[in-house]
Amino acid sequence: MGTVWVIVVAAGSGLRFGGAKQYRPLAGRRVVDWSIDAARTVATAPGDGVVLVVPPERADDSEASVEAVVPGDETRSGSVRAGLAAVPDGADVVVVHDGARPLAGGGLFAAVVAAVRAGADAALPGIDVSDTLRSRSGGEVDRDDLVAVQTPQAFRAEALRSAHAGGGEATDDASLVAAAGGKVVVVAGSPTNLKITHPSDLVVAEALLRAH
Numbered sequence: 001m002g003t004v005w006v007i008v009v010a011a012g013s014g015l016r017f018g019g020a021k022q023y024r025p026l027a028g029r030r031v032v033d034w035s036i037d038a039a040r041t042v043a044t045a046p047g048d049g050v051v052l053v054v055p056p057e058r059a060d061d062s063e064a065s066v067e068a069v070v071p072g073d074e075t076r077s078g079s080v081r082a083g084l085a086a087v088p089d090g091a092d093v094v095v096v097h098d099g100a101r102p103l104a105g106g107g108l109f110a111a112v113v114a115a116v117r118a119g120a121d122a123a124l125p126g127i128d129v130s131d132t133l134r135s136r137s138g139g140e141v142d143r144d145d146l147v148a149v150q151t152p153q154a155f156r157a158e159a160l161r162s163a164h165a166g167g168g169e170a171t172d173d174a175s176l177v178a179a180a181g182g183k184v185v186v187v188a189g190s191p192t193n194l195k196i197t198h199p200s201d202l203v204v205a206e207a208l209l210r211a212h
Contacts, residue, residue, distance in 0.1 A: 002092025003047040004113060006039035006152070007083035008032065010099025011053045011072020020055065021196045022099045027209045031196055034102030036065050039152070041106030042095060042113050052099075053083040077169045077176070084164060087157070093117065094160050096173050097152040100196040103208055104152055111187045112154035121159040121182030122174045125150040125189030149174070150189045156182075 010022040010032045017024075022032040032052070039050050049067035059071035068086040072079035080096055087094055093116050095109060108125050115123035126147030133141040153174050163176040170176045178184045192208050194201055 004042050004093045005087045005091045006043050006050045006095040008035050008039055008097050008099045009053045009079050011055050011079040027206050031102045032099040035099045038104045038106055039097055042109040051083045051086045053079045075169055080173055081164050091157045093154055094157045095152045095154045101151055101193055104193050109152050112152055115185050115187055116154045116156055120185040122155045122177040122184040123187055124153040124174045126186040127189040127191055150193050
């Protein structure tokens with residue numbers, strides 16, 4: 001089936017949050033610990049692994065639950081490239097996950113990996129947009145044509161490396177693969193797979209964890 005490596009991107013400074021949100025406590029653990037555990041659900045075989053991308057000042061921290069810890073970059077895409085450099089050349093599937101999404105769960109990881117193994121260059125979870133959307137210029141946007149994109153996102157390793165080779169920037173890696181002509185598929189995301197952005201999101205996340 002080939003080896004799977006997961007890059008957990010946790011290098012942000014958390015400006016909107018007011019600090020490094022990935023290290024805040026959530027149900028007795030750090031936010032990023034939940035993300036690493038979810039990553040582990042698809043990185044279980046010999047040769048698989050997890051790379052944790054952290055703020056540069058934390059690059060020497062001990063993280064026993066991962067194979068490698070690397071310092072991130074000033075941009076998200078740069079941080080993904082830093083993590084990708086630590087992934088062995090022989091990896092078949094690379095998954096990129098945001099360390100501030102602690103509730104992704106193993107099912108989403110399995111779904112995106114399965115889609116890549118079925119022939120996609122990239123697979124991402126998406127959920128329908130329920131709100132009415134308008135552009136800043138005032139025009140209404142057809143929400144039926146839109147999905148809210150989440151992580152984890154899985155990739156054929158060669159496609160992800162090729163997409164990043166030019167040093168491009170994007171808000172997510174599937175956009176880079178699509179721009180390079182890769183086949184991107186969308187799998188069903190989860191409405192509970194929230195991203196920790198504001199302190200109130202921790203309250204919601206803890207309630208969701210307790211509900212399960």
